[in-house]
Structure formats: structure tokens, C-alpha cells
Amino acid sequence: RKEVEQDPGPFNVPEGATVAFNCTYSNSASQSFFWYRQDCRKEPKLLMSVYSSGNEDGRFTAQLNRASQYISLLIRDSKLSDSATYLCVVGANTGNQFYFGTGTSLTVIP
Amino acid sequence: DAGVTQSPTHLIKTRGQHVTLRCSPISGHKSVSWYQQVLGQGPQFIFQYYEKEERGRGNFPDRFSARQFPNYSSELNVNALLLGDSALYLCASSFELSPQGYGYTFGSGTRLTVV
Numbered sequence: 001r002k003e004v005e006q007d008p009g010p011f012n013v014p015e016g017a018t019v020a021f022n023c024t025y026s027n028s029a030s031q032s033f034f035w036y037r038q039d040c041r042k043e044p045k046l047l048m049s050v051y052s053s054g055n056e057d058g059r060f061t062a063q064l065n066r067a068s069q070y071i072s073l074l075i076r077d078s079k080l081s082d083s084a085t086y087l088c089v090v091g092a093n094t095g096n097q098f099y100f101g102t103g104t105s106l107t108v109i110p
Numbered sequence: 111d112a113g114v115t116q117s118p119t120h121l122i123k124t125r126g127q128h129v130t131l132r133c134s135p136i137s138g139h140k141s142v143s144w145y146q147q148v149l150g151q152g153p154q155f156i157f158q159y160y161e162k163e164e165r166g167r168g169n170f171p172d173r174f175s176a177r178q179f180p181n182y183s184s185e186l187n188v189n190a191l192l193l194g195d196s197a198l199y200l201c202a203s204s205f206e207l208s209p210q211g212y213g214y215t216f217g218s219g220t221r222l223t224v225v
Contacts, residue, residue: 096208098145
């Protein structure tokens with residue numbers, strides 16, 4: 001079983017739409033959770049950390065459900081510039097090794 | 111401020127050859143991790159070095175090795191290259207051993223093609 005599982009999509013949404021991504025993780029002892037964004041042929045860049053209480057950064061909201069072992073990312077009022085692959089990332093219980101999902105591809109259409 | 115720098119950016123090698131990839135972390139960062147990203151997949155952990163010691167190793171064969179230098183830069187070495195080693199190799203740095211709050215910062219990667 002993979003450490004982190006994500007729906008690869010693709011998600012094609014119109015500008016202004018709300019879109020949600022989910023991922024699940026297998027190790028209940030995991031301590032850290034992130035969403036990274038990766039543009040085509042570029043490196044992953046940290047979008048936001050995910051905290052147990054949930055957190056928001058502008059149009060982006062991340063939530064963590066430890067009981068069900070899933071993480072979500074909500075993007076409101078989608079912009080063309082949001083088009084990218086979104087990677088769900090879970091830190092090992094040791095904290096130093098990250099497990100990445102395969103990524104979910106998002107295309108925002110004018 | 112310089113971010114994580116990797117060299118070379120692109121590389122073409124022949125099966126059976128050896129390759130060395132280089133990484134300089136953000137100034138002040140003591141941890142360097144290496145990840146392999148095959149097309150269409152998420153990055154996979156190869157190694158982590160912290161304060162010049164290996165602190166983690168992923169599920170990769172012994173053909174893969176790495177080291178960290180006193181200035182915290184790092185090299186990833188791959189021997190006896192296989193076609194399946196073709197990938198984007200990413201270096202990630204952090205100040206702490208376990209960057210639980212802030213994650214890792216990645217370099218732009220080295221794209222290795224094995225022919």
C-alpha cells in the first residue's frame with residue numbers, strides 16, 4: 001500500500017470555480033502534512049503546511065482529519081495561475097523523510 | 111538570497127556509466143535531502159544528510175550513494191546507470207533535521223536522461 005494516495009485527476013475547472021482535492025495517508029503516526037505545488041518541469045514549491053485545526057491562506061484552505069487519515073485542499077475563486085500539479089506530502093513519524101502523493105493535475109479554463 | 115542550487119541542470123548519460131549530481135543548500139541550512147521524481151509520479155526519498163551524517167535512506171539500490179561536505183553542500187552518485195534511472199533529481203534543504211513546520215525548499219533539479 002502506498003504511503004500517500006491522491007486522485008491524479010485531471011481536474012479541469014472554469015475560472016472562479018471552487019475545487020477540492022483529497023489525499024489519504026497510511027501511517028497513523030505521521031506528524032507533518034503539507035501541500036506543495038509543482039508547475040510543469042519545475043521543482044515543487046511549498047503551498048502550505050496543514051495543521052490539525054485546519055488553516056487558511058487567502059483562497060486556499062487546508063484541513064487534516066487524523067481519525068480518517070486524510071488531508072484536503074480547497075481552492076476558492078480559481079485563477080488561471082492556479083493551473084499546476086498539487087502534491088500531497090506527509091512527513092514520516094521521524095519527521096525527516098517526506099512521502100509524496102503522485103499529484104493532482106489542475107487546469108483552470110478561461 | 112540564493113536558494114537551493116543544483117548542477118548540472120540537464121545531463122545525458124549512457125547505460126552503465128556513472129553520474130555525480132551536486133547541490134548547495136540555502137545558506138545556513140544544515141540538512142540536505144535527495145529525491146527522485148520519475149515522470150508522472152511524485153518525488154521519492156533517496157537520502158537525507160544532516161551535519162555531514164546520513165540520517166535517512168530510502169528504498170534505492172546500493173548503486174546510489176551520497177555524501178555531505180563541511181560546507182553542507184552535497185553530492186549524489188549513481189553507478190552503473192540503468193534506463194530506469196532517467197528522472198528529475200531534486201535536492202531539498204532545511205535548517206532543521208525534521209522541518210515539520212516549514213517543509214523543505216527544493217532546488218530546480220537535475221534532469222538525467224539515460225540512453
